[in-house]
Amino acid sequence: MASDLHTILCDRLGCRFPVVQTAMGWVADARLVAATCNAGGFGFLAAATIEPGKVEAAMRDVKARTNKPFGVNFHMFQPNAEEVLEAIISHKVRAVSYGRGPDARTIGRLKAAGVVCMPTVGAVRHAVKAVELGADIVTIQGAEGGGHTGAVPTTILLPQVLDAVSVPVVAAGGMCDGRSLAAALAWGAAGIAMGTRFLLTSDSPVARGALDRYLAADDPALIRVTTAVDGLPQRFIENDELRRLEAMSLPARLAMSARHALSWGRQAGLGPLAMARLGLRLATSGDNSFAQTVMAPNLPVLVQRGMVEGDADHGLLPSGQVAAVIDRLESCEELIARIVREANERLRALGAPTAAG
Numbered sequence: 001m002a003s004d005l006h007t008i009l010c011d012r013l014g015c016r017f018p019v020v021q022t023a024m025g026w027v028a029d030a031r032l033v034a035a036t037c038n039a040g041g042f043g044f045l046a047a048a049t050i051e052p053g054k055v056e057a058a059m060r061d062v063k064a065r066t067n068k069p070f071g072v073n074f075h076m077f078q079p080n081a082e083e084v085l086e087a088i089i090s091h092k093v094r095a096v097s098y099g100r101g102p103d104a105r106t107i108g109r110l111k112a113a114g115v116v117c118m119p120t121v122g123a124v125r126h127a128v129k130a131v132e133l134g135a136d137i138v139t140i141q142g143a144e145g146g147g148h149t150g151a152v153p154t155t156i157l158l159p160q161v162l163d164a165v166s167v168p169v170v171a172a173g174g175m176c177d178g179r180s181l182a183a184a185l186a187w188g189a190a191g192i193a194m195g196t197r198f199l200l201t202s203d204s205p206v207a208r209g210a211l212d213r214y215l216a217a218d219d220p221a222l223i224r225v226t227t228a229v230d231g232l233p234q235r236f237i238e239n240d241e242l243r244r245l246e247a248m249s250l251p252a253r254l255a256m257s258a259r260h261a262l263s264w265g266r267q268a269g270l271g272p273l274a275m276a277r278l279g280l281r282l283a284t285s286g287d288n289s290f291a292q293t294v295m296a297p298n299l300p301v302l303v304q305r306g307m308v309e310g311d312a313d314h315g316l317l318p319s320g321q322v323a324a325v326i327d328r329l330e331s332c333e334e335l336i337a338r339i340v341r342e343a344n345e346r347l348r349a350l351g352a353p354t355a356a357g
C-alpha cells in the first residue's frame with residue numbers, strides 16, 4: 001500500500017506509518033510490540049512492569065518476532081531502572097518513552113548511544129521542560145487518554161505544544177482511526193500514538209473477561225478520572241472496585257496499600273529494606289506527596305487483577321475514553337491497514353495530495 005502519510009516520525013523511528021503503540025503496563029508485551037512493528041507502526045515495550053532480571057529476555061523476545069526497530073518505556077523510579085537503561089543501550093533499542101523521570105545526564109547517555117528520546121507529556125510546561133532536557137520528539141497525551149493523565153484535552157494541548165516546541169510532536173489521547181490520523185496531521189503533528197486502541201486488538205495479552213468489559217463500555221463519561229487508587233489522576237472504566245475504593249476511609253485505604261505493598265514487593269523480588277528504599281526514593285523525588293507514595297502499591301495489584309486475571313469487578317481497568325467508541329477487536333495488521341486507508345480517504349476528500357493507496 002503506497003502512502004504519503006510518511007512523516008519525519010517514520011524517519012526517526014524507522015517505521016512505515018506514523019502510528020505509535022504506546023507503552024501500557026501488563027499490556028504492551030513483546031507480542032503486541034512486534035505485531036505493531038510488523039504491521040508498519042512503532043511499538044513501545046512496557047518495561048516498567050516487567051520483573052527485574054527479565055527485561056533483556058523481553059527485548060530478545062521482541063527481536064525474535066520482528067526484525068523492525070522498536071521502543072522501550074521505563075520509569076526512573078522503578079527499582080531496576082539501571083538494568084533497563086543498560087539493556088536499552090546494549091540492545092540498540094531505537095527509542096525510549098518516559099514520563100517524569102530521567103534527568104539531562106541520563107537523557108544525554110541515551111542520546112549518545114543513538115536512542116531517540118520521546119517523552120509523553122500532559123501539559124505544555126512539561127513539553128517545554130522535556131525538550132530543554134533533550135527530548136527529540138514529544139508525545140502529548142490529552143486528558144481523554146488512558147492511564148495517568150492530565151487535565152487538558154488533546155484538542156487544546158496539541159496546538160499549544162506545537163506552538164511551544166520545535167521538535168516533532170505526536171498526538172495521543174482519544175486517537176483510534178484514520179480520521180484521528182488525518183486530523184492530527186492537519187494540526188501539524190508528526191503522527192498519532194494510541195494506547196487503548198492497541199489494548200483492544202487480538203494481539204493484546206489482556207484477559208478475555210477484561211476485554212469484554214472494555215468492548216461493552218459505551219459511555220465516555222463512565223471512563224473517568226480518579227485519584228483514589230494511587231493518589232494521582234488516572235482514568236479507569238468505572239466498576240465495582242473503583243466505586244469501593246472511592247468510598248473507603250483514608251485509614252482503610254492505607255491499610256489496603258500496606259497489604260498490597262507486601263504482595264507487590266514479593267512479586268518484584270524486593271525485600272523490606274528494598275521496599276523502604278523505593279518508598280524513600282518516591283517520597284523524595286519531589287513529585288509525590290506522602291499519601292501518593294503510601295498508596296502507590298494499590299495500582300499494580302488491582303490492575304493485574306483486572307487486566308491479567310480478567311476479574312473486571314474486583315480489579316481495575318485503566319482506559320482512555322476512546323474505549324467507548326471501540327466495539328471490536330482487530331489484529332494490529334488490520335487496524336493499521338484500516339487507519340492508513342481511512343486517513344488517505346479523508347485527506348483525498350479534503351483535496352490534500354495523497355499517493356495512490
Ligand SMILES: Cc1cc2nc3c(=O)[nH]c(=O)nc-3n(C[C@H](O)[C@H](O)[C@H](O)COP(=O)(O)O)c2cc1C
Nearest residue numbers: 022023024025145146147173174194195196318320
Ligand atoms: C491500560 C493502560 C496502561 C498504561 N500504562 C502506561 C505505562 O505503564 N506507562 C506509560 O507511560 N503510559 C501508560 N499508559 C498511557 C498510554 O501509554 C498512552 O499514553 C495513553 O493510553 C494514550 O491515550 P489513549 O488511551 O486514548 O490512546 C497506559 C494506558 C492504558 C490504557
